[in-house]
C-alpha cells in the first residue's frame with residue numbers, strides 16, 4: 001500500500017578525490033599526494049542514495065534536497081545533483097569547517113538539516129571512498145536523535161509513517177521496519193544511478209553559487225554585469241544557496257579542526273622491505289624453475 | 302564504581318558464538334593494558350549468553366559487563382548503543398575497541414557520537430605513546446596511537462584523541478592475532494541492567510537471513526589475487542584455475558571488487574580481509590598501501606605486473622614483469638607438468654593437463 005503522504009528527503013553528498021585513479025603521476029617523488037592531479041568526483045555511493053531518494057519521490061511525491069559540506073568547488077556535485085533529479089541543493093562552505101573529522105562533520109550536517117526543518121528521511125551513501133569510514137551517517141543520525149538503517153539495499157515499502165528496508169550485510173541480509181524520520185545509508189549495489197538528464201542539464205546549466213557568478217559572467221557576456229546575471233538566476237531559480245557556520249548556528253568549538261577529537265599525530269613514510277627477492281623472467285623455463293623451487297620448499301605441492 | 306582505568310572491547314556474538322575479531326581485540330587490549338596497568342573489560346550484550354563470558358576472560362579480559370536481555374537477543378543499533386553509552390558514561394573507559402564488522406561499523410559511530418569522542422576506522426595497528434600538542438605546549442602521555450594507512454602513497458598516519466574519552470577505534474578481523482585461550486585466567490562477570498527508552502524500539506527486524514560465507518580467505522594457505530590489471534572475467538577465471546590447482550582461494554584488490562570481477566567479501570586489504578598465507582600471488586595489483594596492509598605478512602609473495610616500478614615488486618619474493626594473461630597460464634602449465642611428473646599425482650590433474658598442453 002502506498003502512503004499517500006508526500007515525503008521530504010534530505011540527501012547528504014560528498015565530493016571526493018577519484019581514488020580509482022591514484023596511480024603514477026598523482027604521487028610526488030617524496031610519496032605525498034599531488035591532489036591537483038586527482039579529479040574530484042561525486043562520491044559513488046552518494047549517487048546511489050540520491051537515486052533511491054528520487055525513486056521514492058517518484059512514487060510518493062515530495063521533495064529531494066541535497067546538502068554537501070566542502071570547498072566552494074563542491075558546487076559541481078550540486079549541479080550534478082540537480083541534473084540527476086534533485087529539486088533543491090545547498091552548499092555548506094566555510095573556512096572554519098576545514099579539517100573536520102567525522103564527528104565535527106556530523107555536527108555541521110545536523111545543524112544544516114535542522115535549518116532545513118521538516119524531513120521524513122535523511123539519506124547518504126554507506127561510505128566515502130576517500131576514507132571508507134562509514135561513520136558520518138550514523139553520527140549524524142545520533143545527533144538528530146533519529147534511528148539509522150545502514151547498508152540499505154532497497155526500500156520495500158513506505159506506509160503509516162514507517163519505512164521497510166532490506167539491508168545488505170556481508171553476513172547476509174535483513175528486512176527491517178522503522179519509524180520515520182530516520183536516516184538510511186545506501187550501498188552501491190542498491191541501484192544504477194540514472195545519468196544526468198540532458199533536458200535538466202540544459203535547463204539548469206547556469207545554476208551557480210554567488211562565488212561562481214564572476215567566472216560565469218565572463219563565460220556568458222550577454223549578461224553585461226554580475227548583477228544582471230544574479231537577477232536572471234534569481235528569476236529562474238538557479239541560485240545555489242551557500243550556508244556558512246553562522247548561517248546554520250554552528251559554534252566554533254563544534255566544527256572544523258577545533259570540533260574534531262581526532263588529531264593526526266604524525267604521518268610516516270613506509271620504507272618497503274626488499275627482503276630476499278628475485279626477478280623471474282616471464283618464460284616457460286624460468287616459471288617452471290620457480291614452481292619447482294616452491295614445491296621443493298613445500299610452499300606449494 | 303571502579304577507580305581502575307580500563308580498556309573496553311565490544312564483544313560481538315551471534316548464535317552462541319563470539320566473533321573472532323572480538324577475541325582478537327581482547328588479546329590486543331590485554332597487551333595494551335599490561336603496558337598501562339589498566340583493566341580489560343569485555344562488553345557483552347545478548348540474550349542467554351552468560352556462558353560466553355568465560356571465553357572472553359580466557360582470552361584476556363579481567364571483567365565482563367554482561368547485559369543479558371530478550372531485547373538484546375539480536376544486534377540492533379539503538380538498544381545495543383543504549384547499553385554501551387550508559388555504561389561508558391558511568392565507568393569512563395580510557396579506550397574502547399570495536400570489531401570492524403557490519404554491526405561494529407553501525408554501532409561504533411553511534412556510540413562515539415553520543416559520547417562526543419573520537420573514532421578511527423579500520424586501524425591496522427594500535428600502540429601506546431605520548432603526544433606533544435604545540436598549541437597548548439603540553440605533552441599528553443599514554444595515549445592510544447590509532448595507526449592506519451593514509452590516503453595515497455606509502456603513508457601511515459598515527460591518529461590520537463588527546464582530549465576526549467574513550468579513545469575509540471575499529472579494527473577488521475584478522476588484523477590482530479588471535480590470542481591463545483588461557484583456562485587458568487580468572488575474572489569477574491558483572492551484570493548490568495539496561496535502561497531502555499521507548500524510542501529504542503523504533504526499528505523492528507522483520508526477517509533475517511544469514512549467509513555463511515563460502516569464502517575463507519583468512520585461513521587460506523594459498524591466495525591468488527587479481528587487481529585492475531586483470532581486465533576481463535575470462536582472465537579472472539585463470540586466477541580461479543590457479544587457486545584450484547594450489548588448493549587455495551581467490552582474492553582481489555578493491556579495484557577488482559569495484560569492477561565487479563569478484564565479490565566484496567574477497568577483498569584483501571585494510572578495508573577488506575587481512576591474510577597471512579604461505580603463498581600470495583598478486584596478479585595485476587599495483588600494491589597500494591591499503592592493499593599491502595592486508596597481505597604483507599604473507600610468507601612468500603609472487604608479484605606479476607607489467608610495470609617494473611609497481612610498489613608490489615618491492616615486497617615480493619618473486620618478481621615477474623609481464624602480462625598476467627600470459628604469465629598465469631605459464632604457472633598453471635608448470636604446476637600441471639610437475640604433478641604429472643610425480644608418481645603420486647592425482648589422475649584428475651593428468652587428465653586436465655591434456656587440454657592445456659594440446
Ligand SMILES: Cc1cc2nc3c(=O)[nH]c(=O)nc-3n(C[C@H](O)[C@H](O)[C@H](O)COP(=O)(O)OP(=O)(O)OC[C@H]3O[C@@H](n4cnc5c(N)ncnc54)[C@H](O)[C@@H]3O)c2cc1C
Pocket residue numbers: 019020022023129130131132452453527528529530531553554555556557568569570571572573574584585586587588589590591592595605606607608611623624625626
Ligand atoms: C580508505 C581507503 C581504503 C582502501 N582499502 C583498500 C583495501 O582494503 N584493499 C585494496 O586492495 N585497496 C584498498 N584501497 C584502494 C587502494 O588505494 C588502491 O586504489 C587499490 O588497491 C588499487 O587496486 P589495483 O592494484 O588492483 O589497481 P591499480 O592501482 O590500478 O593497479 C593495477 C596494476 O595492474 C598492472 N597491470 C595492468 N595491466 C596488466 C597486465 N595485463 N598484466 C599484469 N599487470 C597489469 C598495472 O601496472 C598496475 O600496477 C583503499 C583506498 C582507500 C582510500
